[in-house]
Amino acid sequence: MFVSLLLVGSSLAAPQLAMEAASQTIVDGSPAGVATGVNRIVGGIISYARWPADLPRAPRTMCVAGTPQLTDHIAPAVPGGHSIAVRRLSAPANGSGCDILFLGRMPVADRQRLIAWVRGRPVLTITDDDPGCSFGAMFCLRARAPGVSFSVNLDAIGRGPLRIDPRVLQIGSDGDAS
Amino acid sequence: MTRPLAPRSPARPAAHTTLQKLLSRFHFGITLFAVALSGVAILLAGITTLRSYADRNMELATRVGAYGAEPALVFNDPEAAREGLDPLRRIPGIARLRVLDHRGRPLYEWQSPKGDPSPVLTSLFFPQPFSTPIRRNGSVIGRIEIWGDSSTLIDYVRIGALAGLGCLLVTALGTIILARRFEYELVKPLGEIATVAHDVRLHRRFDKRVQPLRIAELDRLGGDINALLDELQGWQGHMESENAVLAHRASHDMLTALPNRAAFDEQLAARIENAARRDGRFALLFIDADNFKAANDNHGHAAGDAVLVALSARIKETLRTGDFAARIGGDEFVVIVDPLDEGAGAEAIAARIRQIAAQPVALPGGADYRLAISVGAAVYPDDGGDAAGLLTAADTAMYADKLTNRSQKRQAET
Structure with missing residues (x-):
């Protein structure tokens, strides 16, 4: 209830007011462990996202823009779901053909353009270069001992037609919104 | 005028019990049997129903738990599992919760701080944990296990025991009342008949009669006794007048009617x-x-x-x-x-x-x-x-x- 109110309310507010990070997936500290954790979280987020019904069904395409900070091996592990096609984004300012945008480190202008392009489109945005989760991506990953965690930007989610399972929102919002 | 007493029948062995006691004992036995039978039937039905409700309750709990713990398993996040299972930790009747990942390693475990009121009842109703696999898009990603305890059952059992006790009390009271009624309805008329028979035998009061009685069989018995008494009285009167005639004859002259x-x-x-x-x-x-x-x-x-x-x-x-x-x-x-x-x-x-x-x-x-x-x-x-x-x-x-x-x-x- 409160979450939906926040969704409505924050859609008009500034992006800086997004929700704070919460969830944490326990992994071992090795690069491979971190990669597993990242892919697991990304896959989990994808599995809880619902694209509008008029779109062709899976497989979804994931486009990686910029340089991922947590791991080089972006290969989302969707539990029991279809595999995700991963490709690099060719044009830095146009995400057409992508269902999921993974935003690594990139110029601020490019990122703002991509965020602006996503607005209103059924595209899931995930970043690993925004610990405060205030730049407009829907999900923000970050490394935090002893694992990888994610937080949710409810404003960003509220702006798009994608539907996210509330349980994920609850996990991503640290429980203090519920 | 004295008559030789009728030859006494050989001494009868003393009776061991009264009709009233016999009846009340029978009645109590029958009532106890009926109450016990219905009590056992109700108890069995109650236990079966309770068990099915408890099972269903636990199944629902595991489903709620599976739903709540699913994202936690997806993200491998114990904290999320704790939050997702929060509703289950608050309802009574759950002793222990456990979420296992797809490799069987526990992700989250919780034990109720409250003690089990009756371990016997728990082992009777929940001998093993309720468990359901957690699926995501058709594949099993983990499993949730829930152990129930007796805290919700104990009230029912207490009320059941109390009701049973009350039933027994009512039975005892009812039996006493019915036994008193029996005494009034059956034993009293029998006592009246016995009193008349006793009076007649002991005091030769052949004019005594049994009053009309409400129970048909006893009334018939009373009527037969009355008829018997009528005959006895007739014989007695006849014998007395005969005796008087004989006595007169013995002491008087037949012709002149003067004493002899x-x-x-x-x-x-x-x-x-x-x-x-x-x-x-x-x-x-x-x-x-x-x-x-x-x-x-x-x-x-x-x-x-x-x-x-x-x-x-x-x-x-x-x-x-x-x-x-x-x-x-x-x-x-x-x-x-x-x-x-x-x-x-x-x-x-x-x-x-x-x-x-x-x-x-x-x-x-x-x-x-x-x-x-x-x-x-x-x-x-x-x-x-x-x-x-x-x-x-x-x-x-x-x-x-x-x-x-x-x-x-x-x-x-x-």
């Missing part, structure tokens, strides 16, 4: 004893018909009988209240004049009897007959102190009188 010799002997002894005690006097008159044999011979036995009856009737007429007359032989009569007044001596009474007897007697044939009697008197204690002495004195005086009469008659004839 045996009655006279008894009476004389009693009078002597009485007079001796009171220092009194009485007279004994001996009367004999002079020409009775002639009447018999000349006019027949019927005439003789008529003469005797007439004589006895006349003797009776002269008697006062305390006097006593008897026929002690064929034509011999005695009269006890008691008490003997100082004024009127024995001779005066003898003279009066003689005079009355001299009236003509109408014989059955139509003829008149003139009877003559001889009377002898003896006075107690002047002429004799005992029965034999008095009788002898009176007899002697009578013979003297007879002789005088004969000589007078002869003189009159000559």
